[in-house]
Amino acid sequence: MERYFLPYHLEILSRAVEVSEDIVSDSFGLTTDYWKKNPFEVKTLLQEKIKKIPENAYAHLSKYENTPFLKAFGSDIKSIYKIVIFDPRVLRATMGISHIIEPFLIYVIAHELIHILRFSRFECCVNLDEKTREEEIVHKLTNSTLKKVKIPHLSEVIDYFEGKIETLHPSIN
């Protein structure tokens, strides 16, 4: 039986979205309307079914065009990025410990926001064989960005994603 986010986890998620947006905006000097021009939404697996979940991933990023009335001209075209959080995996990795879930989600979301940033600036590689390289770049940028901020337990989460520790131990408090 998979466990999904409960309402209180969704509150943590919504806080984590705000915090990661602020961190990425500050760190990359984004204008205040940047995320209005490049909107994104965050869903969980319970809200959004995904057929193939890649191994070792905690989220999936996709993009769709929001053109409900086929007014597909100029500024009427708005791409919306969609981040789907694999909540059962997040719960497993964090052992469901609330104060670890928040920095963990901040990390995962910041990573996806940096992907969006690079997409929107055409800095990223789109070829399939360049995907791994892009992943490495985003991984490094995420770590260096998050190392600059002070958030409880974020450093453990960074160590975890950098492979320095194997588990987020429950004794961390």
Ligand SMILES: [Zn+2]
């Ligand atoms: Zn990625």
